[in-house]
Amino acid sequence: xxxxxxxxxxxxxxxxxxxxxxxxxxxxxxxxxxxxxxxxxxxxxxxxxxxxxxxxxxxxxxxxxxxxxxxxxxxxxxxxxxxxxxxxxxxxxxxxxxxxxxxxxxxxxxxxxxxxxxxxxxxxxxxxxxxxxxxxxxxxxxxxxxxxxxxxxxxxxxxxxxxxxxxxxxxxxxxxxxxxxxxxxxxxxxxxxxxxxxxxxxxxxxxxxxxxxxxxxxxxxxxxxxxxxxxxxxxxxxxxxxxx
Ligand SMILES: Nc1ncnc2c1ncn2[C@@H]1O[C@H](COP(=O)(O)OP(=O)(O)OP(=O)(O)O)[C@@H](O)[C@H]1O
Ligand SMILES: [Mg+2]
Numbered sequence: 001x002x003x004x005x006x007x008x009x010x011x012x013x014x015x016x017x018x019x020x021x022x023x024x025x026x027x028x029x030x031x032x033x034x035x036x037x038x039x040x041x042x043x044x045x046x047x048x049x050x051x052x053x054x055x056x057x058x059x060x061x062x063x064x065x066x067x068x069x070x071x072x073x074x075x076x077x078x079x080x081x082x083x084x085x086x087x088x089x090x091x092x093x094x095x096x097x098x099x100x101x102x103x104x105x106x107x108x109x110x111x112x113x114x115x116x117x118x119x120x121x122x123x124x125x126x127x128x129x130x131x132x133x134x135x136x137x138x139x140x141x142x143x144x145x146x147x148x149x150x151x152x153x154x155x156x157x158x159x160x161x162x163x164x165x166x167x168x169x170x171x172x173x174x175x176x177x178x179x180x181x182x183x184x185x186x187x188x189x190x191x192x193x194x195x196x197x198x199x200x201x202x203x204x205x206x207x208x209x210x211x212x213x214x215x216x217x218x219x220x221x222x223x224x225x226x227x228x229x230x231x232x233x234x235x236x237x238x239x240x241x242x243x244x
Contacts, residue, residue, distance in 0.1 A: 002033075002110035005117045005237075006135035008159075009142055010151020012122035015172035015202070016141045018212055019230075020119035021049045023139075025217040026234040028083035032114040035074065038088045039131050040121040041097070047087050050077050051215025061089040064101050070108060079220065084113070096126065099133030106134040115238075124158055132159065137166040139237060140196060143173045144184045149194065156196045168199040168242050170233060175204050199242040200233030202226065 007020045020036060028034045037060065038046035047053045058073040063086075077083040089095065102118075109116050118131045132138070138159055142152035152169060159167050171190060178184045191198050202208075205226045211218035219227045236242055 002113045002116055003137065004106050004110070004135045005115065006128075006131050006138045007117060007119045008128055008132075008138055008140055008155060009122050009148075010124075010140075010153075010155040011143065011148040014122070014141045014143050014148060015170075015208075016122075017046050017049055017119050018208055018218075019139070019141050019170055019172065019202075020117050021046060022217045022219045022230045023234050023237070024083055024115070024117050025077075025080065025219050026231050027115050027238070028077075028080045029219070031082065033082045033084075033112065034115045034117065035084045035086065035109050035113040036077075037086045037116065037118045039097070039118050039127045041088050041127050042091055043121055044088045044090060046085065046119055048215055049212050049217070050085055052077065052085060052087075053215075056087040059087040059089050060097065060105070061093070061095045063105070064097060065095055070105075079216075097130050099130045102130045102134040124155060132162055132164060135164065137168075137237075138164055139199070140167060140169045141172055142169060144171055144175075144179075144190060146185065149185070149190065152196070153194060156194075166240075167196050168237060169194065169196045170200050170202065171198060172202045173204050174201050197242040199237050200229065202229060202233070 007016045009016050024034045024036045038044045058068040062068045063073045073086050074084045120128045140152050142148045179186050207224050219230050
């Protein structure tokens with residue numbers, strides 16, 4: 001049976017979608033069958049980060065409302081044997097996705113995929129609540145600024161209240177100069193002052209901006225430090241090594 005990861009954040013723009021596509025790419029490169037689901041209703045962009053914007057015909061809302069079968073909305077990602085993607089509707093059109101929908105969908109997907117990765121929009125809206133019901137483990141992606149860290153803690157508390165105990169954090173967009181200047185908290189401070197275990201840190205990196213703009217996950221580019229780092233973080237999350 002497959003496992004469902006939820007990628008979430010309190011604050012917007014922290015790097016959730018970037019992390020989701022790279023996490024999926026790393027797992028699929030290791031031979032696992034992976035399904036990426038865009039659940040950022042109305043603000044979707046996972047199709048762009050995967051270079052698939054011209055291939056989306058059906059989406060998750062079409063599956064939920066019976067317009068198409070599940071396999072019609074599942075698209076194989078170019079360059080991978082076992083990485084699939086399901087888009088979300090480009091607009092909030094009144095069709096709602098509930099916890100029941102997501103649980104039913106993931107129960108089916110778990111039979112065919114080793115990992116299902118759901119990328120949500122920022123905050124604790126309807127899509128997050130629906131997705132959380134189906135998730136086994138949550139990865140909160142945050143930036144190191146105090147406002148983003150507070151929002152990440154608020155989200156983590158909400159997840160705990162929902163009974164979700166398997167949560168970890170990825171701290172993205174680390175700017176070493178700002179840490180040196182004392183403008184943002186350093187790594188030790190972050191690790192010691194959050195209740196959520198930290199699975200990894202990702203530096204501010206131009207390669208990431210290039211990769212999201214070009215629609216190819218940065219881990220597909222050989223010889224980058226960020227790619228190696230993302231592979232390590234992905235392994236730690238799957239093995240839950242951050243618990244040690
Ligand atoms: N480590 C990084 N270094 C440099 N740029 C980054 C890094 N991580 C993400 N970005 C850039 O930040 C922007 C936002 O990333 P992304 O879309 O993944 O965030 P998000 O959390 O999914 O946003 P939203 O809340 O809107 O869904 C993108 O332009 C991406 O290229
Ligand atoms: Mg996003």
